[in-house]
Amino acid sequence: MSQKINKIVLAYSGGLDTSVILRWLQETYQCEVVTFTADIGQGEELAPARAKAEMLGVKQIYMDDLREEFVRDFVFPMFRANAVYEGVYLLGTSIARPLIAKRLIEIANETGADAVSHGATGKGNDQVRFELSCYALKPEIKVIAPWRTWDLNSRTKLLEYAEAHQIPIARDKRGEAPYSTDANLLHISYEGKALEDPWVEADEDMYTRSVDPRKAPDEPEYVEIEFEKGDPIAVNGVALSPANLLAKLNELGGKHGIGRLDLVENRFVGMKSRGIYETPGGTLLLAAHRGIESITLDRGAAHLKDELMARYAELIYFGFWYSPEREMLQALIDKSQEFVGGTVRLKLFKGTASVVGRKSPRSLYRQDYVTFEADQVYNQQDAEGFIKLNALRLRLAALGRK
Structure with a gap:
């Protein structure tokens, strides 16, 4: 290779792609590879990833539960801004990447690695998000993106490589998957393959986090979300940690078929792509946060936030979480949330979440002024x-x- 690499930290899922990448890195660079697997609420058992890494000769294996940090330090700050990309997308994939990159760099520092690697392709947004974040946190780091350099450019070649190098392949991974997925505690996404024609409706059996709204309960359910300084702190009167609170909202929203989105979006690299998302808890959270802001946020502050939201959301989508402009906007947004506290009541019914009540000790709503x-x-x-x-x-x- 053109550059000497001493040690690499790989963002490793244990799946076919990153397992092939792991062996390819070991052979290509003839150096130690450290694996890092993050639990950010994707809902998959992580033990098999450890076992496969051990089988492939990895000596330093990091398996980190980042769920609380993910929601507290990334999801909640984003929701203070009511951020949606292109008017509808709640940025479930985008917001996870800066956290994974942050931990990659931390592990590189801990282990003395001079390079990091990821499994993102050369067509998508994730390569940009990972690498911009890594360079912002450690400017001298080397980044290895195999999908941009190797010749294993088809699933057939990946399978052939795996078999030639004794890499175990799950039986259900040998057949061509109808789409690719990415999941975390905020959402799950589906894209590619069977979904590439934007005219064709997705099969109902694809969805995993929400019931078909037609099969949701025939009676509405009411849920109360309490806020303090712009962040949710309790559901139906029960205080919950950030990750547990989002998990509870996912359960409630999914039960009522809430949070589905079929979107053709503009990728940062220039092309349009079709993605389908399920974000049940995030959909409830957005509706509730806007509901509590409606009675606690001054008109000028609220309108300024809305003007800046599109720019803020674009920065996250494009991968500029660690940029000075995102941090500047975050300071403004956080200042606006000082008095955003109280309780919102949502009505969940057949795929919709409607604000039907809001109250706050800091309310700017004055009935004595607005009465008829x-x-x-x-x-x-x-x-x-x-x-x-x-x-x-x-x-x-x-x-x-x-």
Whole structure:
């Protein structure tokens, strides 16, 4: 190879792709490879990944439970901004990548590795997210992206390589999967293969985190979410840790068929792609957070947040979590959340989550001002001068056109 590598930390799932990458790295660079497997709530048993890494000769194996850190330090800050990409996508894949990259660099520092590696392809967004984050945290790190350099460019070649190198392949992995998936505690995504035609509807049996809304309960369910400084802290009066709270919202939302999205999105690398997402808990959280902001956030602050949200969401989608501009926006957003606290009541029914109640000790909603009954605090005659002053430039412009 053109550059000498002494030790590599690999983001390792234990699946076919990263197991082949592991052996390929060992053979190509003739150096030690450290594996890192993150539990961010993907719902898969991680023990097989450890066993396979051991079988492939890995001596340093990291298996880290990052669920609480993921939700507390990445998901919740993002939801304070009500961030959605292109108006609808709740950024479930995007927000996990900076955490994985952060831990990759930490492990590289702990083990003395001079390179990190990942299994993202050269067509997608994840390669950008991983590598921008790694370079931001350790500028001198070397990044190895096998999918951009090797000749194992088909599933057939991957399987042939695995068999030639005695890499175990699960029986259900030998057949061509109908789509690829990525999962964590916030969401699960499906894309590629059977989903590549954006005109074709996905099969109902694909979904794993939500029931068909038509088969959801015939009676609505009400759920109350309590907030403090913009973050949820309790569900139905029960205080929960960040990860347990999101898991509870996933359960409630999934039960009622909430959180499905079929989207053709614009990737950072330039192409359009079709993805299908299930984000039941995140959908409830977004609705509830906007609900509590509606009574606790000043109009000017709320409107400014909405103006900045698209830019903030784009930074996360593109992989700029560790950029100075994202951190600047985060400081502004966090400042806005100082008094965003109280309780929101949602109504869950047949695929929808509707805000039907909100209350807060910090509420800016004043019934004595908005009532249609007689009041002692608002002089309606004041509105005449307010309107005339705001109309002045419009009137002058109209006169000038005559």
